[in-house]
Amino acid sequence: MNLFETYKQKLKKENEKRIFHFSLFTFHLRSVIIFSFSLFTFHFSSAQQLETFIEEALANNPAIQKFELKYSIASEKVNEVNTIPNTEFGVGYFASEPETRTGAQRFKVSAKQMIPWFGTIASRENYVRSLADATYEEIVIAKRKLITAVSQSYFKLYANKATQDVVAENIKLLETYETLALTAVEVGKASAVDVLRLQMRQNELVESQQILEQQYLAEQTAFNNLLNRENEVSVTVVGTLGIPLEAIDINTENLVLHPELLQYEKRYTAIEQSELLNQKESNPLIGFGLDYINVASRPDMVFNDNGKDIIMPMLAVSIPIFNKKFKSKSKQNKLEQQEILSQKQELLNTLETLLDKAIKDRISSKISYNTQIKNLRQAKNAEEILNKSYETGTIDFNDVLDIQELQLKFQMKQIEAVNTYYVQTTIINYLTKDPTGI
Known part of the structure; x- marks a missing residue:
């Protein structure tokens, strides 16, 4: 008992307020459970905030500017060949x-x-324009990838911040447990080992909190770089996100209109124009x-x-009496067209696999989310059992720690499920977004 000599006066007062402390313990556990159920209510303001970040990234990201300049150069080549x-x-x-x-x-x-023979210059212009059209799809692809990257980074920041909040709540909860343990030690209902075990658990959570803070700063730097701004700019994320109760329709037909596939179609068209130009130049x-x-x-x-x-x-x-090069060019064009068709089919298969996986993973995340709700309800039942045990003077702080660890595990899985849901949503949007949009 020498370990607690310095707490003697405090323990006497705490013993007199035992009921108050246990009520506080009950409040903390219930507040965390309520927090878990209400944590993921999605607000329009949060979507608006992410949209603002995306607009800033599209306006400032150097990768987009690079592809826009590349397209401008390709378009300008029309004037070069019009001679x-x-x-x-x-x-x-x-x-x-x-x-x-x-x-x-x-x-x-x-x-x-x-x-040149009649129509040759026009054929050159059409060929160069078709190449520029294929280059334009690179801008569309780059914008979609940037939107996906910004969104996924944003959701990582949200998941990190939500995890920090949960850890902070559990640290406060352990402080309440420690107070109860100190009171129990004073009246002979617990041992010093119980208090030390609680303190070690607090140390672990404080360590996790500090690591999460550093991870947040690292992800914040990555996020700011996507927006092409200073690394130290603070990023504030939404406080709550929710998984929609109703299923969201996915228009898988838009997959065939994905810009990565359209780029192959435009490359195919460019080769057709190349063949027309080849025929003209053979005259x-x-x-x-x-x-x-x-x-x-x-x-x-x-x-x-x-x-x-x-x-x-x-x-x-x-x-051109010796026209072997024109015949060879025609043969090359046919082979390139066959190659493009094979590449396009290969990419389509890959995108279909990615889409199916994203859909299934999003469904799995929703299942996990609902499971954690059930688990947290059972944690509440365990809390009620502990309440009755404390009233009879038989509280076991090993059980208290077990419940706390399980509770933290369920909360983190719930946050992970929400993060997975929205990350997979960004992949689905990348693959099936309305082709009339970005």
Whole structure:
């Protein structure tokens, strides 16, 4: 009893207020149970808060800006291909002037312009636009992934904060248990070991609380980086979240319109345009030109056209006689289309698996949540039994600790179930979100 000598006066007062302390104990346990049932009521304000974070991330995240710039570059290439071959100019000087009937040729100036076959330039523009369309899907995919990442990080912060609150509640509850144990020791109904065991349990919970605080700060840094802002910015999460009682309809038909799949379709279209361009480029090139030859007058003769310059219009045709490369390009295009179809089917299978798993995991989280409600109700029944035991003077603090540990376990599982529910919801939204949206 030397361990409790310093508490002697306090224990006497506590013994006189025994009923008050046990009532406080009952209040704490009941308050935690009530907290568990009311913890997860979802408010519109919380959804609005998350939406604000998402809007900030979409506006500031450098990954989105990177893909937007990439799309702008791809779109600008349309102007790059909307051109014809360079006009050729030539100037020549006759070192040895050839004599003609009308005089000696002194120098020559020529100009020539080759023009692609009809529709070739339009085909190039269509091909480049189709590539830009496929690049645009990268923006849509990046935005969906960012929304998912921000949402999941937010729910991790919520789960951490909710766990901290539960741990804090249990620390207070153990303080009440400790007071009861000290009172019981004074009147000979408990031993010093009971008090030490309670204190060690408090130490473990304090340790968990401190670790959770550090984990929260780490996740807060990750969250702020997604929003492209300072790491130290404090993030306040909603106090309560709830699992909806009614089942939420999932439009699985939207999966086939997922931007990752649409990107393959647009790549397929781009290859079709590439083949059309290949066919156009296999046609001849038509060229128009003009030669001007300066002719000097013959000084010793007088006749019509003396020293008359020569102007010679020209028509040229460039025919790809050796067109093996065009045939090879056509074969490559067909093979690439087959490859894209295989890749698309493979991705569709993967996305269907992910969606099915997310749906099943969300259902499982709801089952777990409901199970923890039942467990916490049984914890209340155990509390009533302890109440009667205390009244008869036979309280067992080992049972008190067991119930407290079970209670904490149930509460954490309930928080984990809510977190899992919303994390899986973000995956489902990523896969089946209305294609008219982001």
